[in-house]
Amino acid sequence: MVLSTGLPPLVVLAGGLGLRMGKYTGKLAKALLPVGGEPFLVTVLRGYRAAGITEAVLCSGHRAEQLQDAIGDGSALGLRVTHSVEPEPLGPIGALRHARPVLPGSYLLTYCDVVPTIDVRAFAAAARSSGRPMVMAVGRAPAPAEANVLLDGARVTAYAKDPPPPGAVACDRGLLAMERDLLTRHPGTTESVFYGSLARRGELGAFWTDAPAADIGTAHRYERHLRTGEK
Numbered sequence: 001m002v003l004s005t006g007l008p009p010l011v012v013l014a015g016g017l018g019l020r021m022g023k024y025t026g027k028l029a030k031a032l033l034p035v036g037g038e039p040f041l042v043t044v045l046r047g048y049r050a051a052g053i054t055e056a057v058l059c060s061g062h063r064a065e066q067l068q069d070a071i072g073d074g075s076a077l078g079l080r081v082t083h084s085v086e087p088e089p090l091g092p093i094g095a096l097r098h099a100r101p102v103l104p105g106s107y108l109l110t111y112c113d114v115v116p117t118i119d120v121r122a123f124a125a126a127a128r129s130s131g132r133p134m135v136m137a138v139g140r141a142p143a144p145a146e147a148n149v150l151l152d153g154a155r156v157t158a159y160a161k162d163p164p165p166p167g168a169v170a171c172d173r174g175l176l177a178m179e180r181d182l183l184t185r186h187p188g189t190t191e192s193v194f195y196g197s198l199a200r201r202g203e204l205g206a207f208w209t210d211a212p213a214a215d216i217g218t219a220h221r222y223e224r225h226l227r228t229g230e231k
Contacts, residue, residue: 007052007124008177009104013092014041014112015061022219029063031112032070033222039070040216041112042077048110049078051120057102059095061086091189106179114174115214115225123207127177130154132205134178134198139209141171148172149199149206156204159195173209 018025024033031041045056056079060067064085074081084099092111096103108124110116118137127135136156141147147168150158158165159172172195182203188194198204216222 007054007108007120009055009057009107010048010053011057011059011096011099011103011107011109012041012044012112013059013095013109014067015059015064015086015089015092015095016112017062017089020218021222024219024222029060029066030216031060032066033216035216035226041067041071044110044112044114044116045071045074045077045079045081047116048120051116053079053108053120055080055082055104057082057084057099057107059084059086059099061089061095092191093183093194094189097183097189100180100183103180105181106177109176109178111174111215111217113215113217115216116175117211117214118173118175118209119211120175123175123209124177126207127205130205130207133182133203134176135205135207136195137173137175137207137209138170139173139211139213141169142213144169146171151206154206154208155202156195156199156206159192159199159204161192171213173211173213174215 014031018030021030032039035043068083071081082102084102086095086098090098138149147164148161149156149170149172150165150168151170186194186197216225
């Protein structure tokens with residue numbers, strides 16, 4: 001992994017339609033749902049800024065103008081933010097390919113509905129020394145249906161959803177480190193195809209974490225996080 005000695009820029013995927021959020025995203029982008037008195041994406045970016053991140057790219061699409069209005073150039077959060085807006089739904093990996101002209105050579109990748117609970121500096125250091133062009137934070141799956149990765153030590157050997165790889169008990173945790181040129185070397189617009197290709201070719205490393213998993217990706221999880229701060 002070609003990462004600088006400091007923390008690399010952060011890329012946030014925030015272009016989803018929020019179809020699993022029910023009434024909560026009737027007029028509001030999922031990334032901007034309120035948590036703790038401010039838009040969730042602001043909380044996420046504050047967390048990464050506190051960890052030492054200074055630059056970010058927001059990949060948006062649906063209701064992108066709301067994210068642009070809320071985040072702007074990031075200066076209010078101590079960040080330099082670049083916006084990449086997909087012209088139509090392209091899938092998460094398709095959104096990264098669309099953003100490729102503004103992506104750095106290597107970066108951290110997360111999602112707009114994932115609570116940042118992982119030690120970013122430890123993760124970046126592990127990715128830097130991994131010898132692989134992509135590293136995924138993984139942990140024990142909260143439920144068997146959520147398992148999606150098969151591991152061999154510090155390597156992901158298989159990645160799949162619906163169904164998961166046979167024998168899988170771990171899942172990805174929504175934080176990755178990757179090199180930009182992977183977008184031209186591997187197929188797919190979804191994680192299953194893209195990450196699956198990397199795993200088969202031995203290019204996907206694993207960083208095990210016991211940090212609590214938390215996200216607001218569904219209405220149920222959002223409501224639970226508002227109540228308890230848990231997944």
